[in-house]
Amino acid sequence: MLLGEGVTETKGLKVEEIRAEAEKNIKCPVNKALYYMTEFINGQMCGRCLPYSLGSYEARERLRHIVWGKGTEADLFVLRHVMNGMIEGSLCKKGKDTARFVLDWVATGVYEEHVEGRCPDEECAALREYRIIPGKCVMCVICKEACNYNAIIGEKKAPYLSGFPPFEIKQNICIKCGNCVDTCPYDAVEVIERKAKVGV
Numbered sequence: 001m002l003l004g005e006g007v008t009e010t011k012g013l014k015v016e017e018i019r020a021e022a023e024k025n026i027k028c029p030v031n032k033a034l035y036y037m038t039e040f041i042n043g044q045m046c047g048r049c050l051p052y053s054l055g056s057y058e059a060r061e062r063l064r065h066i067v068w069g070k071g072t073e074a075d076l077f078v079l080r081h082v083m084n085g086m087i088e089g090s091l092c093k094k095g096k097d098t099a100r101f102v103l104d105w106v107a108t109g110v111y112e113e114h115v116e117g118r119c120p121d122e123e124c125a126a127l128r129e130y131r132i133i134p135g136k137c138v139m140c141v142i143c144k145e146a147c148n149y150n151a152i153i154g155e156k157k158a159p160y161l162s163g164f165p166p167f168e169i170k171q172n173i174c175i176k177c178g179n180c181v182d183t184c185p186y187d188a189v190e191v192i193e194r195k196a197k198v199g200v
Contacts (some may be wrong), residue, residue, distance in 0.1 A: 015040065015094050019101050027121035029105040030114050034063040040098055051089030055082045059102060068168050069126035071115045080106060118193050125176040130169050132180075136188035137166035146183040149175055 018039045022032040037060040059082055062075045079102070086099035103112075113120060119127045132143070132152075139157035144167060149176040154167030169180065169189075181189045 015097050015101070017125060018043075026123065028119055028123040029108045030063060030066050031121075031123050033102045033105045034060065034067050036101060037063060046154070049089065049091040049095070051086050052091065052095035053164070055086040055090075055095075056096045056098065058082050066111060066114045067124050067126065069117070071111075075117060076106070076111055076115060082166075084102075086103070122191070127193060128176060129171060130174055130176060130178070130180060132167050132169055133188050133190055133192055133194060134166040136186050138186055138188070139164050139167060140186070141167075143180040143184050143189060146179040146181065148177070149173055151175070153179060 018036055021039075022036045022179040026032045026035055037056060041056050041060060059079055062071075062079045062082075064073050065071045083103045083106070087096050087103075090096045090099070110120060114124065114127065117127055122128060137154075139154060141154075141156040144152040144154060151170050152167055153170060155164055157164045166188075178191075181191065
């Protein structure tokens with residue numbers, strides 16, 4: 001369950017129950033907060049006071065930045081500031097509880113890792129990349145057949161012929177579903193962090 005998706009029947013749930021759903025189904029604390037804020041806005045937020053309503057939308061946007069690999073230290077600063085403002089300024093318990101839930105997840109330290117380009121729980125797809133290791137790829141076509149999005153290019157190696165390049169994953173098409181990793185019998189597909197890719 002990624003990017004605040006997966007559990008959709010939450011409109012009748014209380015804020016504590018939405019939090020419990022997030023805790024039960026999602027590992028990554030950033031993803032938990034994004035899921036929570038999305039479901040909270042869609043079903044529980046009344047919007048009767050500005051710190052509560054504006055803060056919720058602002059928090060969701062900052063969380064999206066972080067999950068999508070675009071997060072900065074400024075996003076973390078604003079997120080903390082907005083949540084503290086919700087605790088002080090919200091007129092109801094729901095707004096205050098929401099801010100406390102998010103701040104609990106922020107306190108895990110994982111948010112800073114996301115800003116640096118890592119998701120320790122490997123749930124945030126934007127922070128990882130799938131690559132085929134040329135030295136291990138035998139051009140067997142298994143991964144290509146397993147990819148439902150035509151993100152893998154390459155030709156099956158023919159006997160007694162040379163010049164076949166190893167298969168390659170087109171990063172602009174890959175949705176990071178992991179099918180290629182699961183099906184490759186040669187462990188020729190690796191998952192790398194975005195930080196490792198860009199050398200930050």
